[in-house]
Amino acid sequence: MTTNRIERHHYDVVVIGAGGAGLRAAIEARLAGKRTAIISKSLFGKAHTVMAEGGAAAAMGNVNSNDNWMVHFRDTMRGGKFLNNFRMAELHAKEAPERIWELETYGALFDRTKDGKISQRNFGGHEYPRLAHVGDRTGLELIRTLQQKIVSLQQEDKRQYGDYDARIRVFAETTITELILDGDRVAGAFGYRREDGEFLLFEAPAIVLATGGVGRSYKVTSNSWEYTGDGHALALRAGANLINMEFLQFHPTGMVWPPSVKGILVTESVRGDGGVLKNSEGKRFMFNYVPDVFRKQYAETEEEADRWYTDPDHNRRPPELLPRDEVARAINAEVKAGRGSPAGGVYLDVSTRMPAETIIKRLPSMHHQFKELADVDITKEAMEVGPTCHYVMGGVEVDPDTGATIGQVRGLFAAGEVSGGMHGSNRLGGNSLSDLLVFGKRAGEYAAAYADSLPARPKVSQALVDTAVDAALAPLSRDGENPYTLQQDLQAVMGDLVGIIRRRGELQDALVRLAELKERVAKVSASGGRRYNPGWHLALDLRNMLVVSECTAKAALEREESRGGHTREDFPAMDPNWRRLNLVTSLEGDEVLLSRKPVPEMRPELITLFDRVELSKYLTDEELAGFDALAEEASN
Amino acid sequence: MGTKRHFRVWRGDENGGDLQDYQVEVNEGEVVLDVIHRLQATQAPDLACRWNCKAGKCGSCSMEINGRPRLGCMTRMSTFEENETVTVTPLRTFPIVRDLVTDVEFNYVKARETPAFAPPADLEPGEYRMQQVDVERSQEFRKCIECFLCQNVCHVVRDHEENKRAFSGPRYFIRAAELDMHPLDAKGDRKEYAQAQQGLGYCNITKCCTEVCPEHIKITDNAIIPMKERVVDRRYDPIVKLGRRIFRRDQLEEQGTRPGPLLAQEPSHHAEPGADGVKWNRQVAQGQAAAVDENGRLPLSEFTFDRAAAPSPFGDDVTFPLPPDDLNYHHSNKWDT
Numbered sequence: 001m002t003t004n005r006i007e008r009h010h011y012d013v014v015v016i017g018a019g020g021a022g023l024r025a026a027i028e029a030r031l032a033g034k035r036t037a038i039i040s041k042s043l044f045g046k047a048h049t050v051m052a053e054g055g056a057a058a059a060m061g062n063v064n065s066n067d068n069w070m071v072h073f074r075d076t077m078r079g080g081k082f083l084n085n086f087r088m089a090e091l092h093a094k095e096a097p098e099r100i101w102e103l104e105t106y107g108a109l110f111d112r113t114k115d116g117k118i119s120q121r122n123f124g125g126h127e128y129p130r131l132a133h134v135g136d137r138t139g140l141e142l143i144r145t146l147q148q149k150i151v152s153l154q155q156e157d158k159r160q161y162g163d164y165d166a167r168i169r170v171f172a173e174t175t176i177t178e179l180i181l182d183g184d185r186v187a188g189a190f191g192y193r194r195e196d197g198e199f200l201l202f203e204a205p206a207i208v209l210a211t212g213g214v215g216r217s218y219k220v221t222s223n224s225w226e227y228t229g230d231g232h233a234l235a236l237r238a239g240a241n242l243i244n245m246e247f248l249q250f251h252p253t254g255m256v257w258p259p260s261v262k263g264i265l266v267t268e269s270v271r272g273d274g275g276v277l278k279n280s281e282g283k284r285f286m287f288n289y290v291p292d293v294f295r296k297q298y299a300e301t302e303e304e305a306d307r308w309y310t311d312p313d314h315n316r317r318p319p320e321l322l323p324r325d326e327v328a329r330a331i332n333a334e335v336k337a338g339r340g341s342p343a344g345g346v347y348l349d350v351s352t353r354m355p356a357e358t359i360i361k362r363l364p365s366m367h368h369q370f371k372e373l374a375d376v377d378i379t380k381e382a383m384e385v386g387p388t389c390h391y392v393m394g395g396v397e398v399d400p401d402t403g404a405t406i407g408q409v410r411g412l413f414a415a416g417e418v419s420g421g422m423h424g425s426n427r428l429g430g431n432s433l434s435d436l437l438v439f440g441k442r443a444g445e446y447a448a449a450y451a452d453s454l455p456a457r458p459k460v461s462q463a464l465v466d467t468a469v470d471a472a473l474a475p476l477s478r479d480g481e482n483p484y485t486l487q488q489d490l491q492a493v494m495g496d497l498v499g500i501i502r503r504r505g506e507l508q509d510a511l512v513r514l515a516e517l518k519e520r521v522a523k524v525s526a527s528g529g530r531r532y533n534p535g536w537h538l539a540l541d542l543r544n545m546l547v548v549s550e551c552t553a554k555a556a557l558e559r560e561e562s563r564g565g566h567t568r569e570d571f572p573a574m575d576p577n578w579r580r581l582n583l584v585t586s587l588e589g590d591e592v593l594l595s596r597k598p599v600p601e602m603r604p605e606l607i608t609l610f611d612r613v614e615l616s617k618y619l620t621d622e623e624l625a626g627f628d629a630l631a632e633e634a635s636n
Numbered sequence: 637m638g639t640k641r642h643f644r645v646w647r648g649d650e651n652g653g654d655l656q657d658y659q660v661e662v663n664e665g666e667v668v669l670d671v672i673h674r675l676q677a678t679q680a681p682d683l684a685c686r687w688n689c690k691a692g693k694c695g696s697c698s699m700e701i702n703g704r705p706r707l708g709c710m711t712r713m714s715t716f717e718e719n720e721t722v723t724v725t726p727l728r729t730f731p732i733v734r735d736l737v738t739d740v741e742f743n744y745v746k747a748r749e750t751p752a753f754a755p756p757a758d759l760e761p762g763e764y765r766m767q768q769v770d771v772e773r774s775q776e777f778r779k780c781i782e783c784f785l786c787q788n789v790c791h792v793v794r795d796h797e798e799n800k801r802a803f804s805g806p807r808y809f810i811r812a813a814e815l816d817m818h819p820l821d822a823k824g825d826r827k828e829y830a831q832a833q834q835g836l837g838y839c840n841i842t843k844c845c846t847e848v849c850p851e852h853i854k855i856t857d858n859a860i861i862p863m864k865e866r867v868v869d870r871r872y873d874p875i876v877k878l879g880r881r882i883f884r885r886d887q888l889e890e891q892g893t894r895p896g897p898l899l900a901q902e903p904s905h906h907a908e909p910g911a912d913g914v915k916w917n918r919q920v921a922q923g924q925a926a927a928v929d930e931n932g933r934l935p936l937s938e939f940t941f942d943r944a945a946a947p948s949p950f951g952d953d954v955t956f957p958l959p960p961d962d963l964n965y966h967h968s969n970k971w972d973t
């Protein structure tokens with residue numbers, strides 16, 4: 001029988017999350033000489049990052065030497081509809097190449113160009129081929145490489161100290177349920193080990209959140225059970241802010257058939273490599289959905305689009321490569337107009353576009369996945385795809401340079417999908433993997449520096465630990481509802497009312513229902529014991545999912561415009577005044593508070609990287625006047 | 637449209653357990669993992685099972701389905717007969733935690749013991765240049781999703797707990813092979829290491845690992861066999877012994893000939909035949925005793941070796957007389973003067 005004994009550990013830096021961001025942060029903290037712990041809900045090496053397919057964006061210029069950080073920066077801002085934290089976008093564009101090259105020194109094997117450099121591929125929203133990749137299993141390569149780098153650091157420690165775990169240790173299948181504070185400083189993290197249900201307390205002055213996203217609150221999602229918004233909720237409860245929570249990315253091309261694999265993604269590179277979207281009438285419909293802001297960059301005829309694949313310098317891009325929110329919306333419109341496939345999606349076809357061998361060579365795991373899961377041979381027939389909840393742009397508000405969270409708490413850092421700001425209202429494909437590396441490294445570095453700067457370690461109070469223990473045990477002794485039912489109800493609310501297309505009435509309705517669910521979740525019960533009991537685990541995750549869903553619904557109701565990953569049917573246009581505002585959510589007691597905060601203004605040398613014509617689609621007249629003044633100054 | 641199907645799922649923990657019967661709804665297009673999830677949501681909320689991606693990419697959902705090691709998320713229900721009972725049990729080779737979850741720590745221990753990539757000292761980040769053809773061999777092994785099905789099925793550890801200490805298993809043989817074939821890896825003794833420390837010698841090429849690999853990695857043909865062949869070549873090469881009887885290191889140096897291959901701590905892979913026509917580039921290793929187990933005995937037995945009786949002390953692939961081309965014996969004129 002399990003006990004209430006608590007296993008205590010002391011570290012300098014605790015990293016919650018073993019995806020790309022968490023592992024990179026941990027490596028950096030360890031390299032800075034800090035004793036570092038990595039905590040992960042699943043086994044080491046299984047984090048969500050393994051699922052990323054397409055690649056990692058970095059302006060190395062290996063395939064097209066015109067590429068550089070400025071072009072990448074521009075693409076990122078454009079993709080995020082200028083709502084991005086410009087400083088994050090700048091750091092990301094500048095540092096991504098170094099981070100990718102570094103992976104090679106850890107043993108990564110990317111696909112190569114003819115002259116032996118890292119090959120780069122096209123992806124929606126990126127002007128040049130920019131994504132470093134390994135077939136279509138780039139995320140696996142990334143995580144395995146970081147995992148193996150950690151092993152190599154452990155081997156070093158073993159040689160030096162006689163113990164693999166001397167300076168960096170992985171706690172797999174361990175879930176953190178609460179952060180413990182000492183005043184306004186982080187003092188530790190409390191959680192349970194899945195295997196035996198025993199509790200653990202990690203005392204540490206600095207904590208890095210790298211827990212990924214929130215997609216599990218949606219019915220059709222590409223995300224795994226881990227994505228219950230734990231990091232978002234932990235940050236909120238510790239006093240940090242979330243921003244941009246209304247922006248969720250719905251991937252345009254998730255599998256919609258067969259039913260059991262609904263939500264699994266078909267990588268965007270299928271389109272980058274020549275795949276086209278067709279409706280039930282066999283028409284390539286994307287040409288009808290090129291928004292004005294993109295008109296100049298995209299082909300108008302099928303002939304021009306097709307020439308682009310072989311001669312990208314003299315032709316415009318095919319509209320299939322529009323940013324993914326445009327593609328998602330187009331598919332949604334086609335389905336609503338009755339031109340969808342039987343399963344409610346559209347067709348993505350590569351089979352008529354290139355020979356079977358080329359498809360298998362370029363998209364090996366896609367081919368494999370469709371064959372094994374759906375018994376569909378993508379070299380012979382089209383795939384059935386539709387929008388799927390995929391990524392949350394919003395997240396913990398952080399200082400761009402250090403990853404330190406903004407709000408009422410010190411010593412808390414965040415990186416990766418759990419953090420917000422970098423991607424603005426919409427993330428470009430491939431920008432996440434590079435984001436993980438760039439900001440994971442920074443968070444690890446600054447968390448280590450912060451730990452060093454403290455004169456004394458914050459103290460963990462027993463009372464707070466006892467509260468955390470009680471909260472964790474509560475569902476096991478209560479007599480209430482089954483957590484699975486509650487999760488399904490939550491998914492229905494979010495999927496139906498706070499989904500890809502939103503309306504005021506529905507959002508209000510959603511908030512009412514979320515309030516009801518909150519009461520039911522407070523009484524959730526789990527049968528069975530503490531050993532590896534998924535029902536209990538879900539019961540504990542539910543309260544995180546709920547508070548994060550509430551932030552999303554509140555922010556979605558507040559933002560009366562459509563931009564990137566937030567589409568309001570009642571406010572279909574982008575509004576330059578809204579571009580200047582971030583929506584910030586925080587927690588007071590268990591009340592979600594919402595406030596508005598200005599988006600930081602780009603520095604002159606960055607804003608002048610853009611064309612005035614382009615800016616005029618996003619900026620207010622007042623801002624444009626400021627831009628004109630800058631331009632004039634520059635020409636004098 | 638769902639039909640009721642009969643499932644038998646092993647429930648229990650390290651104190652024991654048994655197969656429990658469930659009647660559960662199954663819909664068209666579903667996989668075994670979907671059915672496990674339905675059981676959790678309806679009849680057995682505390683049924684323990686690992687999963688993450690539900691797309692065959694993370695290697696979490698390994699289980700034995702009707703006795704065959706499989707990924708739950710990649711086993712379509714349509715592969716079973718309509719009235720067939722589906723029996724789901726945990727991986728047999730690893731200690732049970734609960735229900736379908738096993739303690740796979742063994743694999744992480746072995747991973748930690750496998751020497752990591754050794755970056756070339758003279759290249760800065762960004763300076764790595766490799767050809768696609770040269771990275772492809774290693775890339776095949778890097779497809780591994782660490783589902784540990786190969787580890788589970790390998791009889792060397794499946795039926796012999798006592799071998800676990802000395803045997804890393806197919807997953808880590810491909811890791812060694814991957815690094816051995818990595819164009820820029822700076823560590824030259826991956827094969828020797830595999831033999832001496834990872835227990836490569838226990839493997840008798842039954843190919844069970846290859847058969848179950850969901851990534852279709854040709855574990856035996858592309859990793860184990862090449863690793864074994866050249867290991868045999870280096871470890872038991874009689875010529876090494878012959879050479880050592882005739883030369884001393886100082887004598888060789890006196891002749892101005894690089895003695896590298898004879899002192900094959902650092903085998904030279906790429907040297908051209910010397911001006912004197914001697915193939916100094918032949919990869920030969922220092923003679924080593926065969927790997928023995930904790931009791932000091934040769935681990936090879938009729939069960940684990942691919943032929944009856946003991947292996948030749950000269951290496952199994954060596955027949956006499958040796959072809960003269962393969963000899964790197966060089967007669968010294970300055971003998972003892």
Ligand SMILES: Cc1cc2nc3c(=O)[nH]c(=O)nc-3n(C[C@H](O)[C@H](O)[C@H](O)COP(=O)(O)OP(=O)(O)OC[C@H]3O[C@@H](n4cnc5c(N)ncnc54)[C@H](O)[C@@H]3O)c2cc1C
Nearest residue numbers: 017018019020021041048049054176212416417430432433
């Ligand atoms: C199918 C798919 C394809 C994608 N393709 C691409 C692509 O091609 N290019 C790209 O750039 N991006 C892609 N993305 C997005 C990208 O993969 C993710 O955004 C990114 O991997 C997130 O990484 P992370 O390090 O932030 O978190 P993750 O890798 O998700 O890791 C989160 C970690 O936190 C742990 N954790 C969570 N909660 C807790 C808790 N309470 N206690 C302890 N540990 C916890 C988890 O166990 C896990 O280890 C894709 C995403 C999906 C789903």
Ligand code: SF4
Nearest residue numbers: 790839841842843845
């Ligand atoms: S081929 Fe070797 S490693 Fe593979 S299962 Fe057989 S004995 Fe084990």
Ligand code: SF4
Nearest residue numbers: 780781783784786849
């Ligand atoms: S080699 Fe294949 S079977 Fe073995 S762990 Fe890797 S993916 Fe699984």
Ligand code: FES
Nearest residue numbers: 689690695697709
């Ligand atoms: S759940 Fe990831 S491989 Fe089955």
